[in-house]
Each structure stands twice: as C-alpha cells, then as structure tokens.
Amino acid sequence: xxxxxxxxxxxxxxxxxxxxxxxxxxxxxxxxxxxxxxxWWNNVETKPGTGYPTLYEDxxxxxxxxxxxxxxxxxxxxxxPTELVNISFNPRLPTLDDYYEPFTYRxxxxxxxxxxxxxxxxKPISMITGEEMEIEAGPNWDDDLSGSPVYASNxxxxxxxxxxxxxxxxxxxxxVFFYLPRICNHCLNPSCVAxxxxxxxxxxxxxxxxxxxxxxxxxxxxxxxxCPYKKVYFNWNSGKAEKCILCYPxxxxxxxxxxxxxxxxxxxxxxxxxxxxxxxEETASRPDRExxxxxxxxxxxxxxxxxxxxxxxDGVDEKVITAARKSPVYKYVKLWRLALPLHPEWRTLPxxxxxxxxxxxxxxxxxQGRYELATDFFSSLESARMxxxxxxxxxxxxxEDTVIAVYRKLLAGRMFKRAETVGDIPMEKALKALEExxxxxxxxxxxxxxxxxxxxxxxxxxxxxxREVAIEMGVEPHEFQEERGAGFVRIPERxx
Amino acid sequence: xxxxxxxxxPYLALxxxxxxxxxxxxxxxxxxxxxSSQLLENRKLFWGSVPWHYGIxxxxxxxxxxxxxxxxAAFILGGRIRLLVLELTGMALALFALFGLIVxxxxxxxxxxxxxxxxxxxxxxxxxxxxVQVATGVSIAIFERWGSLxxxxxxxPWFWSLVKLHPDMSTVATLPGFVKVHFVVGFAIILLFPxxxxxxxxxxxxxxxxxxxxxxxxxxxxxxxTVHSTExxx
Numbered sequence: 028x029x030x031x032x033x034x035x036x037x038x039x040x041x042x043x044x045x046x047x048x049x050x051x052x053x054x055x056x057x058x059x060x061x062x063x064x065x066x067w068w069n070n071v072e073t074k075p076g077t078g079y080p081t082l083y084e085d086x087x088x089x090x091x092x093x094x095x096x097x098x099x100x101x102x103x104x105x106x107x108p109t110e111l112v113n114i115s116f117n118p119r120l121p122t123l124d125d126y127y128e129p130f131t132y133r134x135x136x137x138x139x140x141x142x143x144x145x146x147x148x149x150k151p152i153s154m155i156t157g158e159e160m161e162i163e164a165g166p167n168w169d170d171d172l173s174g175s176p177v178y179a180s181n182x183x184x185x186x187x188x189x190x191x192x193x194x195x196x197x198x199x200x201x202x203v204f205f206y207l208p209r210i211c212n213h214c215l216n217p218s219c220v221a222x223x224x225x226x227x228x229x230x231x232x233x234x235x236x237x238x239x240x241x242x243x244x245x246x247x248x249x250x251x252x253x254c255p256y257k258k259v260y261f262n263w264n265s266g267k268a269e270k271c272i273l274c275y276p277x278x279x280x281x282x283x284x285x286x287x288x289x290x291x292x293x294x295x296x297x298x299x300x301x302x303x304x305x306x307x308e309e310t311a312s313r314p315d316r317e318x319x320x321x322x323x324x325x326x327x328x329x330x331x332x333x334x335x336x337x338x339x340x341d342g343v344d345e346k347v348i349t350a351a352r353k354s355p356v357y358k359y360v361k362l363w364r365l366a367l368p369l370h371p372e373w374r375t376l377p378x379x380x381x382x383x384x385x386x387x388x389x390x391x392x393x394x395q396g397r398y399e400l401a402t403d404f405f406s407s408l409e410s411a412r413m414x415x416x417x418x419x420x421x422x423x424x425x426x427e428d429t430v431i432a433v434y435r436k437l438l439a440g441r442m443f444k445r446a447e448t449v450g451d452i453p454m455e456k457a458l459k460a461l462e463e464x465x466x467x468x469x470x471x472x473x474x475x476x477x478x479x480x481x482x483x484x485x486x487x488x489x490x491x492x493x494r495e496v497a498i499e500m501g502v503e504p505h506e507f508q509e510e511r512g513a514g515f516v517r518i519p520e521r522x523x
Numbered sequence: 524x525x526x527x528x529x530x531x532x533p534y535l536a537l538x539x540x541x542x543x544x545x546x547x548x549x550x551x552x553x554x555x556x557x558x559s560s561q562l563l564e565n566r567k568l569f570w571g572s573v574p575w576h577y578g579i580x581x582x583x584x585x586x587x588x589x590x591x592x593x594x595x596a597a598f599i600l601g602g603r604i605r606l607l608v609l610e611l612t613g614m615a616l617a618l619f620a621l622f623g624l625i626v627x628x629x630x631x632x633x634x635x636x637x638x639x640x641x642x643x644x645x646x647x648x649x650x651x652x653x654x655v656q657v658a659t660g661v662s663i664a665i666f667e668r669w670g671s672l673x674x675x676x677x678x679x680p681w682f683w684s685l686v687k688l689h690p691d692m693s694t695v696a697t698l699p700g701f702v703k704v705h706f707v708v709g710f711a712i713i714l715l716f717p718x719x720x721x722x723x724x725x726x727x728x729x730x731x732x733x734x735x736x737x738x739x740x741x742x743x744x745x746x747x748x749t750v751h752s753t754e755x756x757x
Contacts (some may be wrong), residue, residue, distance in 0.1 A: 077577070107732050114727075115576035122565045123637065158635045221736035224728035232741035245726050246556040263563055263641050266556035307737075522554030523645040523719050 029304040030327060030338040032347045033215070033378055034273065034297065034489060035236035035356045036287070037366045038208055039478060040384040041437075042294040045206035047071050047167070049286035049295075052212075056274070056285045062264025064129035064154045067166050067270035068202055069286045071208045074302040075182035075196075075417070076169045080125040083257040084183040084370065086301070090119045091255030092218050093311065100312055104222055104253050105157060111224065119252040120261075127164035155263075172204055179204070187420035196414060203412040205384040207257060207421075208294070211258040211271035212369065212377030213237045215302065215325070217312040221269075222253025228268070234299075234492065235378060236273045241519065244268050252482055255373040257399050263282040265521050279492045287487065296477075298354030298488045300378075301327040301338060311374045315424040325376070329354070346490040353488045355477055356380065365433055372424035383430065385437050386412050404406030410455055432464075439464035440471045528707050529692040533685055540606035543717035544725070557723040563637035564630060571626035578620025578656070585613060585671075590682055594674045600672055609671055614664045621657045628654065645719045652712050659705040667702060678706065 053069040072078045086092060090103045090363045104110060104119060132149040140147030153160045169178030176197045179185075185193055213230075217237050220228045227243035228250055230236070239259070240252070246266040250259040259270045274284035282288065287295040302325050310321040329351035336397070338348055351357060359366035359382060366380035415427050415434070423429040439460040446457035461468065477485065548555065561568050589596040600606045628650050631642050663670050677694045684691035695706065715721060 065720075111727075111729070111731060116569055116572045117561060120561055120565070122561070128637075153637075155637055155640050156635055217737070220738055224731035225726075226728075226731075226734050226738050229738040231741045232739045242552045244556070245723065245728070247558050248559055248561060261559070261562045263560060267553075268559040347722055406715055486612065517551070519553050521643075522551075522556055522558065 028327075028334075028337045030301050030334060030341045030343055031232065032299050032303045032343050032351065033213075034278065035213075035235075035300050035360075035378045035380065036210075037296040037356050037382065038360045039294045039296070039359075039382045040205055040207065040477075041386075042292040042383065043071070043206040043208060043384075044292050044448055045071055045073065045171070046291050048289045048291050049208055050166075051269075052285040052289035057124045057272070058269075060264075062262035063260070063269060065126045065166075066260040066262075066269065067122060068258070068260075068269075069208065070166060071172055071206050072167075073172055073178075074202050074207045074421070075179040075185060075301075076172065077178050077181050079166050080121045080126075081164075082150075082181065082183060083121070086255055086373070087254070087482075088119075089121065089252060089257070091253060091257070092370075093216070095312060095314075095374070098312060100216075100308065102218060102222055102253060104218075105247065110222065114224065114249075117248050117252055118302070120248050120262075121251065121257060124164075127166055127168070128160060130160060130162050133159075172202065173363050176202060179219055183228045184417055185232075185422040187416045187425060188414055189256055192414055192416070196417075203386055205386060205413070207369075207381075208286070209256065209258070209369070210379065211237060211273070212256055212315070212375065213273060214381045215307050215376035215378060216374065217254075218373070218375050219250035219254040219259045222249040223247070223268075224249055225390060228259075232276075234278070236275050236278075237270070238272055238275075239268045239270055241265075241267050255370065255375065256377070265519065278489060281485075281489070281491065283487045293483075293486065296355035296359065296486045298356040299351045299490065300354055300357050301329050301334060301343065301348070301351050303327055307376065311376055315372050316426040318374070319367060319423050319426065319429050322368055322371060322376055323361055323364065326357070328361070329357065344490065350488055350490040353485075355481070355486055355488060358477060360475075363436070363470065365436060365474070367422035367429070367433065369422060370424075371422075381422060382434060382437075384420050386442070387433070415460055435460075436463035436466055436474075440468055440474055443468065443471050444475055525692060526705070527695055529695060530680065530685070532707065533710045536710040538731040540713045540716045544722065547717055547722065555726055556720075557726075558641070558720045559640045560641045563641060564715075567626055567630040571630055573623065573624050574619045575623030575627055578616045578618075578623060580714060582613065582616050582620060582660075588675075589671065589674060590679055592754045593679045596671075597675055600675075606669065606672065608649055610664070610669065613671060614661075617664055618656065624650070624653055624657055649712075649715060649719050649721060652708060652715060656705065656708045659701050659708065663702055663705060667699065676728055 038255050050067055050069050050071055054067065055066060058064070058066045067079065070079050078084060082088060083091075086103060090105070092102045092103055093100045095101075102110075105113070130151045131154050133152050134149045137147050150159050151162050154157060171265050172179050179202060180193075180197050185196070188196060213235055214237065215229060215235070217228070220230060220237065223244075224247050225243055227240045227245070229240065231238065238302045243268040246261070246268070248261055248268070249262050250268050251257070253259075259268050261267075262269050274282075274286075277284055277288075283297060287297055306325050308310060310318075310325045315319045327338075329335070329338075329348055335348060339345075356366075360380050366382045368380055369375045371377070415430050417424075418430045419425050419427045439457070442457040442460045444453055447451045458468075461471065466474075561572075600609060631638055631646065633639060667673075677698060681692055681695045695703070709724070712721070716724070
C-alpha cells in the first residue's frame with residue numbers, strides 16, 4: 028500500500044441547469060489569450076449529443092485513452108515508435124473544424140455606419156484572422172439539442188441501444204436530455220502524460236493535479252490525441268499544450284476553483300480522497316465490467332487505522348487525512364456509491380465523478396386538471412426516460428447493474444422523502460424500496476442533506492495547501508517562483 | 524572572397540549555432556517548440572510535412588554518414604549497381620522533400636488564412652533558405668551526377684579540414700557556382716538554426732522510447748527532504 032491524496036470533484040447532474048456559468052468563469056480566468064480562444068477547459072454538453080470537440084467520444088476516430096491487449100495496458104494511439112514516426116504529422120489530431128473557429132462581431136460597424144434606411148449590422152469576424160467569416164459551429168452548437176434530433180442521434184453512446192430502442196428514444200416527444208459539465212478528469216492513469224514524448228505533462232504527487240510544464244512542452248501534440256476526453260488543447264500561438272489546472276493557484280489560497288465557485292446550481296463538490304498508488308496499473312487493467320468497482324476499491328477508507336498509519340508513513344499530512352474524513356467526494360463515491368466516473372472503459376481512472384441524473388419525474392395530466400405521477404415510475408426503472416443502457420455506456424463501461432443500483436438508491440431516497448413530506452406514497456412502500464436499494468433512513472437523510480441543504484463549506488473541503496509553507500526555509504523566493512510557482516519570471520513569448 | 528564563405532563563414536555559423544542554441548535553451552526554454560500549425564490546417568500539412576520530414580531526414584543522415592565515415596561510404600558506393608541504386612534513391616528522396624517543401628510554402632502563402640496568423644517572418648526566411656538548398660541539391664544530382672562519390676573527395680576533406688582547425692578549401696574552390704551555393708546556404712541554415720523554429724530539430728524526443736509512461740512530481744518528497752523530485756509509477 029502506498030497512500031496518496033487526491034483532490035477530486037463530484038458533479039450532481041440532477042442539479043445542473045445547463046447555464047454555462049462555470050464555462051464562462053473558466054474562460055474569463057484562464058483562456059482569454061491569443062491562441063486559446065477556442066479552448067473551453069470547462070464546457071457543458073447536452074447529452075445525448077456529440078459533445079465538444081465533435082464526437083470526441085468516438086475513439087475509433089481519435090484513438091484516445093488505453094486499451095487492454097493480452098491483459099496489458101497499451102495506448103490506443105499506438106506504440107512509442109509509432110508516435111515518434113507520426114511526430115511530424117499526427118493523424119489523430121482534432122483540428123479547429125472539430126472544435127469551432129472562434130468568432131466575435133465587428134461592433135464598431137454599428138457606430139461607424141453612415142446614416143441610412145437600414146439598421147447597421149455588426150458582421151461576424153474570426154478571432155484568429157480578424158477576417159469576416161460565416162459562423163458554422165460553436166462550442167455549444169447542439170445546446171439543448173438545438174431543436175433537432177440530428178445531434179442527439181449522432182451520440183456515440185447510442186451504439187449501446189438496439190434499433191428499436193434508438194427509434195423510440197429519438198422520437199421527438201420522447202426525447203429527453205441532461206447536461207454534462209466536463210473539465211480535465213485529473214486521472215490516476217493519465218494517457219496524456221503517457222502519450223507526451225517529451226515528458227512535459229506530470230501529475231502532482233501531493234494533490235494529483237495534472238499539469239503541462241509550459242517550459243518543457245515542445246508542441247508535439249500527442250497529448251491532445253492521447254486524452255480520450257479531449258481536455259488537453261493546443262495553443263496555436265505559443266505552440267504549447269494547455270489544459271485545466273483545477274485552478275491550483277486558487278486551491279493553494281483556499282479558494283474553490285472558478286467553475287465550482289460560480290456554479291449556480293451548486294452541483295459541484297470538491298474534496299480529498301486517499302488512494303493506493305501501488306494499485307493503479309492493476310486497477311486500470313481490470314475487465315470492463317469490473318472497472319467501476321475496482322476504482323471504488325482503490326480509494327481508501329480514511330477512518331481505517333491501517334490506512335491512517337500507512338498514510339502517515341507515506342508522508343500524507345495530518346490535515347490532509349482530516350480533510351479526507353470530511354470529504355463530500357468520499358461520501359458520494361465510496362460510502363454511498365452514488366457517483367460514477369465518466370467513461371471508465373478508457374482506463375485512465377478519471378478522478379471526477381458524476382451522480383447520474385434521475386431526470387424530471389414523468390407525469391400525466393388527469394381529467395380533473397391535476398398532474399399525476401406516472402404510477403409505475405418509482406417502482407419500475409424500465410420506464411425511466413433515459414435508457415439505463417445509455418447511462419451504462421456513459422458511466423459504467425456498459426455494466427447496467429451498477430447503474431441500476433445507483434438509480435435504486437436515488438429513487439428510494441426520493442420516495443422516502445416524498446412519503447415523509449408529502450405523504451402521497453405509503454411509508455411502507457418507501458421503506459421497502461429503501462431495503463431493496465440497501466439504504467437506511469439515516470443514510471437517506473445524510474444524502475438528502477448533502478444534496479440539498481449543505482453549506483458551501485461542507486461541499487468544498489480541502490486542507491491548507493499553501494505551497495510557500497511547503498517549501499523549506501532558506502530557499503530564495505525568486506528561485507521558488509522560477510522553479511515551482513505559478514507563472515514566469517519573464518514574459519512568455521512565442522518562439523521564432 | 525571564397526576564403527570568407529568557405530572558411531570564416533562556416534566557423535561563424537557553427538559557433539553561433541552551438542553557442543546561441545545552448546544559451547537559448549537555458550535562458551528561454553519556453554521558446555523551444557515545434558510551433559505546429561496542424562490544429563489550424565491539416566490537409567495540406569499532410570502532403571507537405573510528411574514528404575518533407577521523411578525526405579530531408581534521410582538525406583541529411585546520408586550526408587552526415589558519408590561525412591563522418593567517408594571510407595565506409597566509399598566502400599558501399601564501390602559497386603556500379605550499388606552506386607546507381609543509391610543515387611536514384613537519393614534523387615527520389617530529394618524530389619520527395621522538394622515536393623513537400625513546396626506544399627508547405629504554398630500552404631503558408633494565402634494572407635488571410637488561419638495558418639498565416641501563426642506564421643512569423645522568420646518562418647518565411649527559413650522556408651526560402653530551405654527551398655534554395657533543396658533546389659540546388661536536386662540540380663547537383665541532375666547536372667553533376669555521381670555526387671555521392673565526388674562528395675567524398677571534395678566537400679568531406681574540406682569539412683574535416685575545418686574540424687581539425689587546418690582550414691583547406693582547395694578541394695572545393697574549383698567546383699561550379701551552384702555547388703558552392705549549396706555549401707554556403709547549408710552553413711547559412713546552420714547559422715539560422717538557433718534563431719528560428721529549426722531548434723525543434725535537436726529536440727526530437729528520442730528518449731520517449733525508454734522514459735517511463737507516468738510522471739509524478741513531488742513538491743516535497745514524502746518522508747524525505749528532496750525538493751522537486753520526479754518519480755514514476757510505471
């Protein structure tokens with residue numbers, strides 16, 4: 028056992044209203060520079076949908092992540108020699124067309140227009156060339172399905188459904204969607220790190236944040252292809268790869284990341300989990316259906332005396348262990364087993380987790396003009412509006428049982444609270460559902476509290492991370508800034 | 524005049540290439556990048572970058588091999604058939620590289636394109652020099668045949684005389700003008716190397732073949748005093 032700490036996040040998808048505030052906070056903080064216009068380190072996708080960049084989930088096209096060959100993990104991108112051979116032209120690199128050409132409008136036209144009969148118009152211009160352009164795509168072109176089943180029907184996850192299910196699913200009246208906010212997953216087995224020929228990408232030992240060293244990066248672009256989530260981006264201006272940094276300068280000063288801090292629906296939880304670094308490869312090499320359970324197992328119980336002893340031995344600070352005990356992420360992922368990793372079959376062991384959405388309850392209008400809940404909704408998962416198989420394709424590598432277990436808990440919790448507060452469901456029925464879902468009323472109250480009532484301090488629990496304190500006395504601050512701090516001693520300018 | 528171009532200039536180019544290259548690496552490592560523009564334009568890049576890089580890499584290696592081991596090269600080129608095959612291969616690779624280079628130049632020409640936005644004036648200079656160099660190289664192969672052989676008796680001794688600090692340009696002084704241009708532009712490109720994106724040439728990450736896949740960096744190693752240590756999990 029080799030205990031390390033990891034700063035992780037949970038997204039409660041039932042609470043996401045798709046407002047994109049997180050994306051904008053991130054954009055304004057980090058990607059408003061030349062070369063980064065098209066990047067959205069945080070983006071919110073409508074699911075079903077094709078995502079950003081388009082069809083990033085289709086690994087037959089992009090070759091991201093890992094594959095298991097004869098029980099061994101290999102980069103889907105290819106062997107090391109293959110990568111070096113492809114270094115002058117990366118055949119798996121998404122181009123700007125797969126994202127979108129960033130645009131703005133020439134607002135000055137509105138002011139400079141000569142008086143005339145017609146209303147002046149601000150023409151769209153490319154943010155890269157400054158030339159006039161036709162807008163053909165955007166970072167959220169299929170937002171809310173864009174009033175069409177076209178985007179939804181191209182979702183790679185729909186391959187999990189059979190012909191009939193697909194048809195039913197895509198009928199406009201049946202069509203239902205939810206939002207999927209995505210940032211870098213700060214994986215335990217990151218394929219971007221493995222794909223980087225230079226070794227410029229690294230994982231921080233103390234908190235697990237994955238970063239690109241801007242000094243070391245030489246712009247070979249293999250990380251962009253290697254990451255199955257397409258969360259490493261190429262800055263065309265600096266010639267360097269960039270990615271979500273989990274707002275580490277904010278974390279180190281005790282503030283929540285920009286996306287989390289600005290979240291309107293309070294869907295995000297951030298906390299520390301302890302994990303066993305000796306079992307990373309073993310966990311990532313399990314068969315598809317065992318991946319979620321294996322990842323739950325690699326996360327360690329911070330109350331277990333053995334774990335605590337080993338953590339102390341491995342240099343995990345006491346404050347970090349304390350934070351791990353109060354971690355909302357630990358509760359959702361390990362204790363309640365409600366939060367699942369996104370696409371575990373890519374075997375990067377992503378360390379962000381999602382509570383799948385229950386979606387609005389199906390209801391019908393009665394003759395008396397009263398909404399009635401569909402009678403079988405709480406008992407029958409088969410009538411769920413989003414097919415279980417679709418969710419399994421997203422969150423459990425196709426294992427429906429794991430998704431059903433999560434939904435049973437979520438539904439039982441709702442039934443129990445409904446019976447308690449509204450009373451239109453008999454309590455016996457609710458208690459029976461709890462039993463089936465293997466939940467106790469006490470647990471439901473805890474889940475309910477953290478889901479609906481918790482304060483920001485309970486949703487965001489990190490130990491003090493001041494890097495300056497972690498540096499020994501006697502190290503020149505200037506040297507520290509050069510070697511380990513955020514930012515540069517000199518202005519980072521594009522090379523010639 | 525020849526003395527400048529064939530004795531002083533090569534020394535100047537080499538000293539600057541090594542000196543400035545090392546200085547730039549340590550003073551401004553951030554500026555070391557392949558400066559790829561594949562994100563902005565993919566299709567022409569395929570037809571340009573692939574022929575160019577493969578063609579020119581093999582040709583450069585052949586130049587380097589013959590320059591470093593002239594005896595071995597002479598032995599290999601000793602047979603008629605072998606000489607013919609190698610000359611033809613070299614010619615094909617040169618045309619391959621030239622084709623790629625022309626595509627790369629065309630790719631950057633349109634003034635309103637996305638790639639143009641990621642093009643510096645230095646890129647233009649580099650492309651122009653490379654074009655002259657490859658074009659003169661191809662014309663040597665066509666008009667002054669069996670260059671792979673006479674290279675060993677002309678340019679190689681001159682090169683070694685420079686290395687041994689006993690400059691002797693007698694073996695190259697009488698060569699035709701465009702052959703001399705090929706030599707001088709070659710050193711001009713070496714001179715340009717530390718001031719342009721050509722630095723990516725020496726950054727080729729061959730160590731990827733043996734570096735561990737995962738990289739974990741500790742600010743302070745748990746249980747130890749080492750600051751900023753690198754450790755790998757696989």
